[in-house]
Amino acid sequence: MIYIDLPADLNLEDDEGRNIARLTDAVTADTVTPGAVLVAGAPRAWSWAVVEDVDSGVISRRAAGIGACQGCAVPRNEGGSRARQSERVSREPVCDRDRG
16 A cells, blocks of 8 residues: 555646645645655555645645656656655656657
């Protein structure tokens, strides 16, 4: 079973189309900061998520799994190695497929 950092509905969006979740649902709220990589969702349906913003108790996040890059199934940290949960990741492309 996978450890879920942020229990959330993976399809929940705000009016601007951004994926959102409630900060109060986070297992450890103090690790939810912009740039943090979390496991969001539920044990049967989860996704790596990169926190983009936290405002008024609402977390804006983006998926960072297989859909983010066809060649890289796991987000990478700033040194290029696989990111761990709650670790800041680079927003730069990590492989040629990301570069477009």
